[in-house]
Amino acid sequence: MINRRHHDMGGLPAGPVDRSQHEYAEWERRVDAMSVLVGNKKLCTVDQRRRNIEGLPPEVYDKTGYYEKWVLSLGESLIQRGVITTEELARKMAEVNERR
Amino acid sequence: MKVLKAYPPGHVRTPYYIRGHTGTIERLCGAFPNPEELAQMRNGLPAQPLYRVRFSQQSVWPDYRGSASDVLEVEIFQHWLEPA
Amino acid sequence: MTDRKDKEQGKYQPLSYFQLMEVSLRELLVEKGILTEDEIAREVETMRGRGYERGTRVVARAWCDAAFKQRLMQNGTQACEELGLEIPALKLLVVENTPEVHNAIVCTLCSCYPRVLLGIPPDWYKSRNYRSRMVREPREVLAEFGLVISEQTQIRVHDSSADMRYMVLPMRPAGTEGWSEERLAGLVNRDCLLGVAVPKGPQD
Numbered sequence: 250m251i252n253r254r255h256h257d258m259g260g261l262p263a264g265p266v267d268r269s270q271h272e273y274a275e276w277e278r279r280v281d282a283m284s285v286l287v288g289n290k291k292l293c294t295v296d297q298r299r300r301n302i303e304g305l306p307p308e309v310y311d312k313t314g315y316y317e318k319w320v321l322s323l324g325e326s327l328i329q330r331g332v333i334t335t336e337e338l339a340r341k342m343a344e345v346n347e348r349r
Numbered sequence: 350m351k352v353l354k355a356y357p358p359g360h361v362r363t364p365y366y367i368r369g370h371t372g373t374i375e376r377l378c379g380a381f382p383n384p385e386e387l388a389q390m391r392n393g394l395p396a397q398p399l400y401r402v403r404f405s406q407q408s409v410w411p412d413y414r415g416s417a418s419d420v421l422e423v424e425i426f427q428h429w430l431e432p433a
Numbered sequence: 434m435t436d437r438k439d440k441e442q443g444k445y446q447p448l449s450y451f452q453l454m455e456v457s458l459r460e461l462l463v464e465k466g467i468l469t470e471d472e473i474a475r476e477v478e479t480m481r482g483r484g485y486e487r488g489t490r491v492v493a494r495a496w497c498d499a500a501f502k503q504r505l506m507q508n509g510t511q512a513c514e515e516l517g518l519e520i521p522a523l524k525l526l527v528v529e530n531t532p533e534v535h536n537a538i539v540c541t542l543c544s545c546y547p548r549v550l551l552g553i554p555p556d557w558y559k560s561r562n563y564r565s566r567m568v569r570e571p572r573e574v575l576a577e578f579g580l581v582i583s584e585q586t587q588i589r590v591h592d593s594s595a596d597m598r599y600m601v602l603p604m605r606p607a608g609t610e611g612w613s614e615e616r617l618a619g620l621v622n623r624d625c626l627l628g629v630a631v632p633k634g635p636q637d
Contacts, residue, residue, distance in 0.1 A: 252356045253365045259541030259592065260366035260410070263565035266577055268557045275477070276455045281553070282476035283459060286468055296387035299543055300360035315544070315559050317451040324454055329390065333461050341457040345448075362595050364541050366568065378524070381596045399595050401526075406590075415572045418587040424595035 255307040277316035284323050293326040301325040350374060350402060350430040360388030363429045367421070371433045372404035375422055383426065398427040480553060487518055488550040488600055488626045489618035491527075496605045497614055509600070513550070520549045528591060529602040530628070535582045536601045537575065537628030539567040540593040547598035551623055558627065568592055578629040600626050606634040 287293050301322035302310070310318065327333045354369035362384050377400055382393030406419040413419070448456065462468040491513055495502040505512035509525030525547060528536040540546065541564045546554040557563050567574050571590050575582060582588055591599050603625045609617060612635075624630035 252358075254361075257361075257365040257542060258561060258565045259364045259539075259568045261565040263562040266557050266560060266563045266566070266574060268555075268578070270556050273553070276452045278477045278480065279459060279473055280455050281480060282473050283455075283462065283468065285480075286472060286476055287462070290467070292467065294387045294390075296360060296384045296393075297390060299384075300388035302543070303360060311561075313451075315556070317449075320451050320454050320458070324458055327458065327462075332465070332467065333458075337461060338454075338457060341461055342453050345453055345456050345460070362542060364568075364592060364594055366541070367592075378526075378595075378597055384595065399597075401597070406588075410569055414570070415588060416584050416586070419571070420587065420589050421568055421592065422589055423592045424597055426595065 254303060255305075255310055256303045280316045280320045280323065284319055287323070287327070287332075292332055293323075293330050297326045297329065298322045301329075350400075351433040352402070352425060353429050353431060355429075360385055363425055364423065366409065367404065367423050367425070368429075370404055370409055372402040372421075372423075375401040375403045378424060383428075400425055400427065400430065402430070480548075483548075483552040485551045485623035485626060486618070487513075488547070488623070489621040490516060490614070491518075491550065491600070492602055492621050492626070493614040493618040495527075495602055496617055502602075505602070518550070523547060523549045524597050525550070525600060526591075526597045527600050527602050528589065528628075530604045530631075532586070532604070534587050534589060535628065536589045536591065536599075537567065537571055538591050538593060538599045538601065539564060541565070541568055542594060545593040545598065547600050550600060551626055555623070575629060578624070580630055601628040603632050606632050608635045 284298065288295055298319070302318050305318065305321065313321070324338060328335055328338065350373070351371045352363060352368050356368070377398060380396035380398050383397045384393065386393040401422050402425050404421045404423065406413045406415060406421055407417055409421060459473065463470055491505065494516060495505050501512060501515070504515070505527050506529060509527045510520060510523055513520050513525060530536055544554050544559040546558065548554070563574065568590055571588050572582060593599055603621060605617070606620060609620070620632040622630065625632050
């Protein structure tokens with residue numbers, strides 16, 4: 250069974266290229282920065298982060314923005330590496346959410 | 350050289366559209382740790398030779414409407430290539 | 434920083450799931466002593482300040498210095514280091530436009546890009562439509578960018594699928610003899626370095 254993965258889109262039909270540029274939010278810049286820094290410290294590789302992006306369900310891949318995919322992948326990668334645990338992240342997200 | 354017509358799971362850097370196609374080696378880029386392995390939290394060593402392979406657009410896309418001389422150049426690891 | 438309010442919005446906005454995750458990852462990494470807020474802030478500022486100027490400097494030098502250009506074409510990374518550009522881990526391959534050949538860059542699999550020279554890639558470069566179509570119908574995509582390439586010119590599309598990173602060396606516009614490197618660099622923008630535009634001429 251031939252399997253084209255969802256991210257592997259070269260050659261597929263698609264529409265006109267939208268050339269507009271959105272203003273980067275600070276949180277997006279921080280996601281980029283953290284991803285670079287954890288890579289520099291050898292805590293995770295860009296390959297691992299890419300793999301996690303590629304593994305997102307197709308509808309998530311299509312509907313999320315670039316840095317939304319990056320933050321999901323960063324979290325997943327750090328959990329895979331044991332830098333953080335799922336529980337730690339869950340508790341922290343609940344805690345941060347409570348502060349609002 | 351011909352690109353393997355294979356569709357394995359895991360993290361792969363050989364684009365789907367080029368698999369099974371035949372091109373010519375444009376250059377050896379060097380040897381790099383295997384990204385397929387790096388993605389699985391292994392070290393990807395020994396480093397694998399990485400080539401740039403040149404393909405005629407007309408040979409890749411049956412409906413290609415550009416110039417007959419147009420080409421695609423794609424980086425492909427040695428283990429994805431076999432003699433044509 | 435706890436981001437009760439997203440600073441640049443100036444009023445209370447609920448955090449999205451993704452923003453929540455960003456804050457949470459950051460706080461955990463800081464609590465564990467892996468990163469500091471300061472390091473993160475410094476990296477943010479470094480990337481914020483990085484546009485495509487370094488790329489244009491390389492082009493201007495190549496236009497003015499034939500021997501440098503030769504070295505650039507042979508080993509892009511090493512040649513950039515000559516200019517004092519510290520480019521850790523960038524394996525740069527410069528592809529030269531000529532009257533016979535026009536080059537363009539894409540990463541169909543994700544958005545690989547020579548960030549160290551050009552900054553953060555634009556949204557269009559990361560878009561589904563560009564990534565899908567550029568390898569298959571480059572002339573149509575370039576026409577959408579306002580660039581029509583003659584049938585007599587070969588188009589080479591480079592799919593940045595592995596470790597190399599690409600930059601286009603555009604053709605030097607006519608009528609610029611004797612110009613300083615700084616002035617020449619001003620003719621080149623990021624889109625020229627990706628092959629979706631060509632430099633302005635002195636009259637533009």
